[in-house]
Amino acid sequence: QKEVEQDPGPLSVPEGAIVSLNCTYSNSAFQYFMWYRQYSRKGPELLMYTYSSGNKEDGRFTAQVDKSSKYISLFIRDSQPSDSATYLCAMRRNTNAGKSTFGDGTTLTVKP
Amino acid sequence: DAGVIQSPRHEVTEMGQEVTLRCKPISGHNSLFWYRQTMMRGLELLIYFNNNVPIDDSGMPEDRFSAKMPNASFSTLKIQPSEPRDSAVYFCASSLSRDEQFFGPGTRLTVL
Numbered sequence: 276q277k278e279v280e281q282d283p284g285p286l287s288v289p290e291g292a293i294v295s296l297n298c299t300y301s302n303s304a305f306q307y308f309m310w311y312r313q314y315s316r317k318g319p320e321l322l323m324y325t326y327s328s329g330n331k332e333d334g335r336f337t338a339q340v341d342k343s344s345k346y347i348s349l350f351i352r353d354s355q356p357s358d359s360a361t362y363l364c365a366m367r368r369n370t371n372a373g374k375s376t377f378g379d380g381t382t383l384t385v386k387p
Numbered sequence: 388d389a390g391v392i393q394s395p396r397h398e399v400t401e402m403g404q405e406v407t408l409r410c411k412p413i414s415g416h417n418s419l420f421w422y423r424q425t426m427m428r429g430l431e432l433l434i435y436f437n438n439n440v441p442i443d444d445s446g447m448p449e450d451r452f453s454a455k456m457p458n459a460s461f462s463t464l465k466i467q468p469s470e471p472r473d474s475a476v477y478f479c480a481s482s483l484s485r486d487e488q489f490f491g492p493g494t495r496l497t498v499l
Contacts, residue, residue: 309487318391318478318490319430363430374420374443375488379429 281378294351298364305366310349313361354385391491399497405467412481422478469498
């Protein structure tokens with residue numbers, strides 16, 4: 276079993292919809308949680324970064340971490356065609372400087 | 388800023404040939420990561436360096452793969468001999484300590 280499991284998708288939604296992307300994990304030592312966005316034929320880029328449990332909001336994006344359930348989510352409000360990409364969750368332990376474990380990614384298509 | 392630079396961007400080679408992928412991290416970053424991405428296996432960490440020293444190479448698939456970082460501004464990933472199953476997109480990423488990883492554009496490798 277993988278340490279990080281991500282809803283596989285693909286996901287297709289109409290423009291303006293609310294999108295929910297989710298990951299579960301098994302290692303309770305994970306402390307830092309990240310969401311990366313990867314456009315086609317590009318490298319991943321960091322979208323959201325949270326530490327421990329709670330919510331973090333940045334514009335239309337909200338990252339949510341529930342450490343008790345080992346579950347993280349990324350919500351996208353008022354989704355736009357430009358949000359069409361693959362979203363990867365990632366997480367790492369506090370002591371393991373730099374090394375992150377990634378989910379396999381969920382591909383999102385927002386249709387105009 | 389130039390970002391992480393990878394070369395070549397595309398490589399097509401025949402089975403049995405040696406392949407060398409190159410990476411120039413962002414100036415000032417002290418951690419460098421090599422990843423491989425495929426549809427089947429997602430994004431896999433192959434090896435990472437901290438201050439030019441290999442810290443964790445547990446993701447390197449087998450002895451055919453080797454990585455070096457002779458100085459803070461250059462790293463190579465070598466496959467010798469290459470096999471068709473090595474076909475993938477190889478990403479290099481760099482970061483400053485525990486901060487965000489910045490990914491390069493990737494090298495798309497095809498082994499015939």
